[in-house]
Amino acid sequence: MADDLERPAEPAHEDSEQHLPAPSILPFAFAGGIALILIGLIINWWLAVAGGVLALLFGFAWIRDVTRDVRAAPEPEPVVAEEPVSELAAEEEEGPEEPERYPRSVFLELSTLGIGAAIGALVTVPALGFMIAPAFVGQGDDDVDLGPLDNFPEQQYVIAQFNSKKDEPQDVGRRAAFIRNNGQQNGVPSFTIISNRCAHVGCPTQPQGLPGDACHGGAYDAEGNRVAGPPVRALDRYEFMIRNGNLVLGTRYSVGKVTGQGADAKIYAYKRYDPGQHVDGLEQYLWPVPPYEGGS
């Protein structure tokens, strides 16, 4: 113990500093070259060649950098007690004069945390993306062919059942719509096609005379306007087109209200919203952006 205390601190300190290589960015560049080789092996061998060149270049520079002290072989520095300093003075100087250093342990701590976080993100981000993204992409309904127009007599509601998505089993994809042929208007066929899903929380409505919701007592008139109960808007409607003489359902859209009747009806149409969400009035700002595609 006594020897430890008596040993002058300053020269030993200087000595250890000599062997530390200077901070360098080159190892990172070298590692980047190696990574490029590995990526290149999978993707394109030109990339691997470029990575190899980079790795060689930076590896060489790195080795040069690290061995500079050895190669230069500096003459022993004359710091070792040029003028004999008393032990007391040396100890006094050490405290205030030692420059603030970035300890190696902190660097290792931070780099371990940082690399761990990077690896964690590399694994989690794609997995989370797979968990979330498919629910929001490619969600439009398939077009549904409901057969020739003769199936729909004029001024009469017909209940049509169909699969909204072709790849889903009957029990899951089955939807129903109330379809009324309004006859020709200006030489163009006119249809009223109302979804049977209640605009309250999405129960099926039953056409007992007029659409009515069995779950919570919502009731609608022949144009799908709400007449009673908790629904916040009119029933949704489907776009339609005539293709080869057949009636084809397009996307579903939400309706605030309908004025007028049949072919003369004025439909206040909005993008498709979930049941229970207001599309007009002040409350619409509670749901500013519908996530669904389609509608107008």
Place this chain on the structure above:
Amino acid sequence: MAKTKSKRQQQLEQAVMIPVDWLEERSGLVGGIKYFLFRKVPAETNWFHTLGSATLTAFLVQAVTGVILAMYYKPAPDEAYASIQHITNDLTLGWLVRGMHRWGASVFIILLFLHMGRVFLFGAYKYPRELNWLVGVILLTMALGEGLTGYLLPWDQTAYWATVVAININANAPIVGPYLGEFLRGGAEIGNDTLARFYSLHMLVIPGGLFALIGLHLYLVVRLGITAPPWTKAAGGYQEVGDGRALRKGLVDPKPRGNGAIAPRRPEA
């Protein structure tokens, strides 16, 4: 008694203690279990204090029966209902395990609320146990999430339409609602992916969280100890109110009324 142990008794004791000691020396588990089970509790605990353990038991029943049901259940739209029928009607004791899981779910939720009520009425959520209350609230939410996701799995009409309604209620939350609904459904409508998604949430995601948070909950219980009921001396005690009566501390109006000087709320202050 202890001195007059027969040789046979000593042998028996050793046969038990040697493996236990072996385990203790290498893991410290025996001491840990003793520390967990033989804690100091207030003298005046009562039956209401068992509600937490009862809830834990109900959860463990759900976990075990759920794992067993998962060996027979098929989370696909065209198979789910048939597999439930198979479990209930064909498999030996399937009706019992499914019944335990189905009714145990309600028992779990009911016990959770009773436990929560006990904590609230006993004031056991106060310092230093606020964090444990918060953890408990998250546990309650997750348990309700288990109820929501489990309800769809029988894949009958009730399950289907109840889930349609429940998801649409979720989707009516302002701003984030539509996205939450679409995430839960796995699309714009309940479809092929919804059942498997709910199954995964019900089987893996939420139970994992429940196990982790129950661990934290119990750790905090062990660390902080159990509260005595509020009417006991340990919890707050009684105080003289002047006319020879003693009332529970904190229930007495601290302000003097009329000319009768009632003891201050905190005599020591």
